[in-house]
Amino acid sequence: MKKLLTGNEAIARGAWEAGVKYATAYPGTPSTEILENVATYDEIVSEWAPNEKVALEAAAGACIGGVRSLCSMKHVGLNVAADPLFTFACLGVNAGAVVVTADEPGMFSSQNEQDNRNYARHAKVCMFEPSDSQEAKDMIKEAYTVSEEYDMPVLFRMTTRVCHSKSIVECQDRKEVADKPYEKDIKKYCPLPAFAKGMQVKLANNFKQLETYSNTTPFNYIEDNKSEIGIIGSGVAFRYAKEVYGDKASYLKIGFTYPLPMVKIAEFAKNKKTIYVFEENDPIMEKEIKAAGIACIGKEKLPTMGELTPDRIRKALLNEEVSTIQPNPEMILPRPPAFCAGCPHRGAFYELGRRKDLMIFSDIGCYSLGLMPPYNATDAMICMGASISGGHGVQKAFDIKGDYSKKVVSILGDSTFFHSGITSLMNVVYNKSNTLTIILDNRITGMTGHQQNPGTGFDLKGEEAPIIDIEAMVKACGVKELISIDPNNLEMMNDAIEWGLNVEGPAVIITRWPCVLKKLSNLDKDEFPSAFKNFCTVDVEKCVGCKKCLKSGCPALAFDTVNKKSGILKETCVGCGVCAQICPKQAIEVEAR
Amino acid sequence: METKNIVLVGVGGQGTITAAKLLTTGLMEAGFDVKMSEIHGMSQRGGSVSSLVRYGDNVQSPVIEIGSADIIVAFEKLEGLRSMEYLKPKGKMVVNDTEISPLSVVIGTNAYPEGILEEIKSKIDCRVMSASKMAEALGNNKVTNVILLGSVIKLMGLTEIDWESIISKNVKEKFIDINIKALHAGMDAA
Secondary structure (H helix, E strand, O other): OEEEEEHHHHHHHHHHHOOOOEEEEOOOOOOHHHHHHHOOOOOOEEEEOOOHHHHHHHHHHHHHHOOOEEEEEEHHHHHHOHHHHHHHHHHOOOOOEEEEEEEOOOOOOOOOOOOOHHHHHHHOOOEEOOOOHHHHHHHHHHHHHHHHHOOOOEEEEEEHHHHHEEEEEEOOOOOOOOOOOOOOOHHHHOOOHHHHHHHHHHHHHHHHHHHHHHHHOOOEEEEOOOOOEEEEEEHHHHHHHHHHHHHHOEEEEEOEEEOOOHHHHHHHHOOOOEEEEEOOOOOHHHHHHHHOOOOOEOOOOOOOOOOOOHHHHHHHHHOOOOOOOOOOHHHOOOOOOOOOOOOOHHHHHHHHHHOOOEEEEOOOOHHHHHHOOOOOOOOEOOOOOHHHHHHHHHHHHHHHHOOOOOEEEEEEEHHHHHHHHHHHHHHHHHOOOOOEEEEEEOOOEOOOOOEOOOOOOEOOOOOEOOOOOHHHHHHHOOOOEEEEEOOOOHHHHHHHHHHHHHOOOOEEEEEEOOOOOOOOOHHHHHHOOOOOOEEEEEOOOOOOOOOHHHHHOOOOEEEEOOOOEEEEOOOOOOOOOHHHHHOOOOOEEEEEO | OOOEEEEEEEEOOOOHHHHHHHHHHHHHHOOOEEEEEEOOOHHHOOOEEEEEEEEEOOOOOOOOOOOOEEEEEEOOHHHHHHHHHHEEEEEEEEEEOOOOOOHHHHOOOOOOOOOHHHHHHHHOEEEEEOHHHHHHHHOOHHHHHHHHHHHHHHHOOOOOOOHHHHHHHHOOHHHHHHHHHHHHHHHHHO
């Protein structure tokens, strides 16, 4: 049966066909839909983990326990999960295990562009790299066979274009595989130094055998077009190369990319006048091919940053400039993402942005947008959870310098707090910091498209789950000063910030209001009966056109430049009332829908 | 056949992804090789969005290069202007005459540019449609995307495909009729 699937859907389908029984992930663009699709198969126990390290450890455990397991994450997630990955590689597997890393050449929704093919080399695990959805499905199935045959977890590199592009996939049925018995084997599963030395030797031997596999697997194939130009390519870069060169070049497509098929590469390179290496981001294959004494052209001409799209290949190698019809550049306004109308983060950032006495350390989530106008609130961001620990460090530096002109506020969301904010908050308390932490609890993991988390009351399968209470967690970390508020109430928000900045020691504000795009659960409906049931209108008699309401940055507002009055788009507005509280003339009314 | 390229652009929440899904499903069922690419993530929050659809005998790249689109369907006029460089020299554009303000306009930093449609029409072969108004007249502004889809189907010569059946299989039952009406309204207006 043929289906049009994204790469992420194809991975889910492939895992199901391969008899996978356990899958886990923390959401992150572009990987999120893998687990969302896995969860649609009844045969696979599927879970959202609080972070990627937990997910990878749980997948490793399920594999040791005897069932095929999958875990997936975005590229930076593998940094979080790197610790278990390296040692899991040494232990090896019982049932097969595959770790999917979704890299982001072009950084559409990420803070960096790291190339996780480096992790395969660093952690000593083998790697597959599909170039479209059919390959994603076929390779994931093969990856389980390789994992079990060569006794190691397999790293599976996707990129945004492969994750989010749809192409046609021939689907098959699920093939059940026998569960593996679990037997106690401390030499295999306990990496004490005495045993770990043996594990390293075993890993090296398995790698030797994988070199043979790499030279013979059909996923590394030659397409001979009798050309003097030879192209070695992996991932979607191979598709881009074919788009540009068609049958004017011969190809060596590498789908199993670590260890590289060096014998096949040497054979392919014979009788070729020029060899090009097409790979996105780092010159990894290129360096290994050059180190083997095979001349090739790669990153000296091709870009190391961003996607290696056909137009960039044409420009770099063929000096082809495409003629295009250009619009008048003065008419082009950028359209960056913005907080939605009714977003519960608006009140917090409106109040924070008005103050000049704060150093605001933000985090990874929709609230990253708090750095943009009109709020201009945020000072710094690093990675998941760094708002609290990074903020702690900044405050320590201010204290050491005796500089009291600014006080540190750390700000992050509920899912990010569960991910890695808790240990950071312990650090704040334990090391006697005096930062103010604001946890924006919007009852969901928002930015990645509404995934459940330990605080929401539901699991990945949509079933009811115990709620981890953020307030109780904060108290358990030793925080004495804590309040919970409605972020849409600006006076309350402002008072809370003022309070938090003036208490002795660390303080925490939890704002609690659901994401406007969330499908409200019955729990939400009970707790927030008025949520999104209103809309605002402007009384044009009272409006003086001062534009203060526009400082809320709400996309439901529209200023009438002819009549010099504010207006509100009824279809977009959900009646949070933030603009009404800002208006100095009380010209905005909240009405029930 | 040579691979054909269709670009759909709009603002997050306008239904470009759904339109692209219907389009690619129909193309696959008609026997074409199909690839579609889109970028989601942060752009969902009111940012610019695009779906790239390619079909033919054997499609390699999922992305459409600048200067190579056979047709661009713009769900919003500023997005139409922004995407112009993707068009082939003799390509066509369908523009919905709707205006959605970027945040810089909302907060009063910039004014929404005037004369966008005139600028587009002066440079390329462009059809302006009032798809949002047509959708409201049909009774649901959410079918704007299917009206625009109908116009692309007509302009790309794809009317032989059984689109009514594709819609019936892929939208909720109570919305099938209005979507089929929208499809034909779009085809007729193109």
